[in-house]
Amino acid sequence: MAGPMKMRATLNGGFTDVRVLMTHPMATEQQTKGKPHFIQNLTVKLNGKIVIEGEISQAVSRNPVFSFRLNGGAKGDKIEVSWLDNKGDTNKTETAVA
Amino acid sequence: MRTVIGSAALALAFAPALAQQSPYAEYQRMARESAPVELFELAGEEAWKKKQGPKNVSLEQCDLGQGPGVLKGAYASLPRYFKDTDRVMDLETRLLHCMMTLQGRSREEATKRVFGNADNASEMEVLSAYIAGHSHGMPMRPGTSHAKEKAAYQLGQKLFFHRAGSWDFSCASCHGEEDKRIRMSGLPVLYKPQVARPLIATWPAYRVSNSQFKTMQWRMNDCYRQMRMPEPMFGSEAMVSLVHFLTVTAQGEPYRGPAIKR
Numbered sequence: 001m002a003g004p005m006k007m008r009a010t011l012n013g014g015f016t017d018v019r020v021l022m023t024h025p026m027a028t029e030q031q032t033k034g035k036p037h038f039i040q041n042l043t044v045k046l047n048g049k050i051v052i053e054g055e056i057s058q059a060v061s062r063n064p065v066f067s068f069r070l071n072g073g074a075k076g077d078k079i080e081v082s083w084l085d086n087k088g089d090t091n092k093t094e095t096a097v098a
Numbered sequence: 099m100r101t102v103i104g105s106a107a108l109a110l111a112f113a114p115a116l117a118q119q120s121p122y123a124e125y126q127r128m129a130r131e132s133a134p135v136e137l138f139e140l141a142g143e144e145a146w147k148k149k150q151g152p153k154n155v156s157l158e159q160c161d162l163g164q165g166p167g168v169l170k171g172a173y174a175s176l177p178r179y180f181k182d183t184d185r186v187m188d189l190e191t192r193l194l195h196c197m198m199t200l201q202g203r204s205r206e207e208a209t210k211r212v213f214g215n216a217d218n219a220s221e222m223e224v225l226s227a228y229i230a231g232h233s234h235g236m237p238m239r240p241g242t243s244h245a246k247e248k249a250a251y252q253l254g255q256k257l258f259f260h261r262a263g264s265w266d267f268s269c270a271s272c273h274g275e276e277d278k279r280i281r282m283s284g285l286p287v288l289y290k291p292q293v294a295r296p297l298i299a300t301w302p303a304y305r306v307s308n309s310q311f312k313t314m315q316w317r318m319n320d321c322y323r324q325m326r327m328p329e330p331m332f333g334s335e336a337m338v339s340l341v342h343f344l345t346v347t348a349q350g351e352p353y354r355g356p357a358i359k360r
Contacts, residue, residue, distance in 0.1 A: 004140040021134050025217060062216060062309040063134035 002091035009079045009097045016073030016097050018044070020081045021065050028058040038086055039064065045080040046070060073097050122282060126360075129306045133358035135227060138219060138304065138311040142228025145221050151201025160196035162189070162229065174233035174353045177250070177342040178241030186241070186250040188341045189229060190222055190315045191333035212332050213316050216309045226302045226313045226356075233353045238299055240345040247342070250335075254343025257336060258289060267325040269340075283360060291347050298348035300357035307360055314341050 003023025010017050027037040036058050044052035051070060070079075075097055082092030147156050162172035163180065177188040183195060190212070197208040214220035241247040261268040269288070272278065278285040286293045302313045318337050322330050330337050 004137055006136050006140060021137050023134075023137050061306075063137060065132040065134055067131075 002089055005081070005091055005093040007079070007081055007093050007095045009073075009077075009095050011073060011075060011097055012069075014072065016070040016077070016079070017067065018070060018079060018081075019065070019067040020093065021063070022083060022091070023063055024083070024085065026058065026060055026062045026064065036086065039083045040086050041084040042066070043080075043082045043084075044068075044070075045078075045082075046073065047078050048080075129358050129360075133304055133306075135231075135304050135311070135356045135358065138224050138227035138356070139231045140228075141219065142224035142226070142231075145224050146228055151197065151203040153200065153202040155200055157193070157196050157200060157225070160193065160200060162192055169229055169232040171233055171236050173230040174236040175239050175241070177247075177338055177345060179244040179246050184246075185335070186244075186246050186338055186342055187333075188314065188338050188345075189226060190313055191338050193222060193225055193229075194333050209332050213313075213319070214310065219311050223302070223311045223313055223316075227311055230302055230353070230356050234355070236353050238345060238349050238351050238353055240342060240349055242346055242349070250339040250342040251346050253335070254339035254341070254346075255289075257340050258343060263325055263327040265326050267327075269321060269325075271325075288344060289347060291349075294344060294348040295351035296354075298344050299351040299353050300355045300359070303355060303357045303359045305359050311356070 005020065005022045007018065007020040009019075022039070024039050025037055026039065027035075029036045038058045039056055039060070042052070042054040042056060043050060044054075052068070056064075066081075077097040078094060079097060080092055080094040082090060084090045145157075147158060149156050159166045161182075162168065163175055163178050164170070164172045173189055176192070177186050179186050180192070180195075187195065194205070194208055197203045198205060211220050212222045214223050242251070258269045259274075261271070268274075272280075272285050273288040275285075276287060286297055288294050288297070301317060302311065304311050315332060315337055318340055319330055319332075322328075
């Protein structure tokens, strides 16, 4: 049901730059006349350990793209990004730092 | 979420030079950074490899002009003349041809839904994203030597300036004079190479205002709608010629798509 996700994680002078794309309608309350459908929770794990736990709202546009920078990281470290929306749908993607 | 917001603010702080630009250029830069085009390329790869139609085969052996299944540089050398069909074809028309010949699908079935919507992109749209992505950075070199390619260019040019319909519009009514705009968007003078080059080299593209991935034939189709003309036929000689005229006008430009647009 959930569409594709794509992620890149690259080491950049002591930091890991992560860019993740996710397919989601991100439909607002107003657009749907009261039946919004949006990603509520974002979780980022580094080698299985949670490093970011975030909440986003309907204000984020369709097919969201997030980029962020993590302190440290090494080549081959596993980064996992997952989302959970307000209808209970979920999806995740994993990549190794390059 | 603090981390994410914190780093977003940091990224802005690192771009003081860009903030000097016009607000519209700044908006375009921000849109470029968050283009979800790759998602459509992924979906396109799946569509390219999906076995379907009465013959239950994929499009992987489709010849886009560089040999069966060759994707690299294929989009940058279209539209061009194809010997097997004895006509000039653009990417979408060629894909339709492959759907009909390789997969055995009917024209009706394959063109039932060529333009998708935000909830569901069409097969043609995702395929265009995937294939065009394989020409990134390559100079646009549509066919210009064959007699039929020359004829297509001339027909396309004629159509560009041909006024018709209830409003007596032509493409040139909007795209033929300098310094015209619709709201915030400048209207490019598309018969001028220096103007056409950067624009044509970025289609097909994701439109951020409606969250849809759009193809060149959609662009032509929608301009005809805006001109209040009858709806043009998908893959028709007229549409291919118009796309060919614009692409030849922009030739030589390195392909920079699939891009993101307003």
